[in-house]
Amino acid sequence: MPRRTSRDIRSDSMIDVLHAVLSAGETTRNDLMRSTGLSPATVVTIVNELIEADVLAETKVSAGRVGRPTSIFGMNAARGRILGIDVAETYVRATMFDTALNQVSYTESARDEHVLEPGSIVETIGLVVDELLQSEGVCREGVLGAGISLPGLIQEPSGMAVVVPNWEWRSVELDRLRERVGLPLVIDNPLKAMVNAERWLGRGRSAASLATVNLGTGVGAGIVLEGEVLRGATNSAGEWGHSLLMLDGRLCRCGRRGCVEAYIGVPGIQHTLRELAPSHPLADVELQSDFISLLAHAAESSTPDDAARETVARTAYYLGSALADLVAVVNPDVVTLTGWTTWALGGQLLSPARERMRSQSPGRAGAAVELEISAVRGNPVVTGIAMIALERSLVDAGLLTTRIPVVL
Secondary structure, eight states: OOOOOOOHHHHHHHHHHHHHHHHHHBOOOHHHHHOOOOOOOHHHHHHHHHTTTTTTTEEEEEOOSSSSEEEEEEEOOOOOOEEEEEEEESSSEEEETTOOOOEEEEEEEEETTOOHHHHHHHHHHHHHHHHHHHHHTTOOOGGEEEEEETTTTTTTTTTTEEEEEEEOOOHHHHHHHHHHSSOOEEOOOOHHHHHHHHHHHHHHGSSSEEEEESSSSSSSEEETTTTOOOOOOSTTTTTTSBBSSTTSSSBBBTTSSSSSSHHHHHHHHHHHHHHOOOTTTTTOOOOOHHHHHHHHHHHHHHOOOOHHHHHHHHHHHHHHHHHHHHHHHHOOSSEHHHHHHHHHHHHHHHHHHHHHHHSSSSSTTTTOOOEEOOOOOOHHHHHHHHHHHHHHHHHHTTTTTOOOSOOO
């Protein structure tokens, strides 16, 4: 464990201030003292330093009835651009933010989930970045940094690697990615990125310990314990989707049997429908996003579709059972659901999954746990990875000493 210096402690205080400003949009020094718990002298010094560095900017002055006017400030949105890029099995999405993390523009490219060759994926990422920059007339010199979320990203003794079923990237592919994108890069895995967004822009603002569960092709949980993102020895903490739900159950794409993902990942949900009604029209829908949207509509339709409704009911049952184990191990204050399956099916899954989670949690571990749909909408992975890239740009500018966990 490296020895922490007074400058490191000061850097942590600066990050607290920056996150509080990002969460609030606009704020005052007095509000920052209350929200961060930092001393008045520390807040005043840090705010003045960030204003001098053009990271913060005064937005208005509020005149009170008594005393001096109060300065209201926020992030300096004109300082530059930040990119957040979410690389998933079925799409690549790139979003451009200003430095107040307001979304400026985005572009997305669907991916054929059966094309697994690393060079093709790297080129798709590069083309999406090129398209976004060209559409906004932004040159690469105007981008302070970019964050890329790669599924299954871990840290090995020999370096970084992407290890996800059917993907095997090593250092050479990551070097090609850096060269193709041509921007200062931070990379992390999507679980860490999404919980970073939840931590600072969602329920994490009022919960010291939380788990954010992503529901999509794969499933996983970003975890914050006592205010810190849980990473584990190789940055692979949170692979809850590959914990055991059913002994000797369905074959998971990771090679094990009975994983959570095999039941509540999108292919697992479609498997459930096939078990119930092999000839159902949705049983063989090829694209996952189409299947989930059609299933959500069929389960809510006034025209009875018993197989679709039972598929959703069983998925909620599986989800609640798996969450009970997560709650038993992590003991969070709150669990939030996010991801594209959540946006389509969350309203139907939430109540029965909450009931199952609480009834199956050992003792009273789940009695007080809140289960909610995340309020961080849009793409939380993109937002979270952009926040990490913004922090990295401040490290590069010499304002922070904090070590960004995964950097390329």
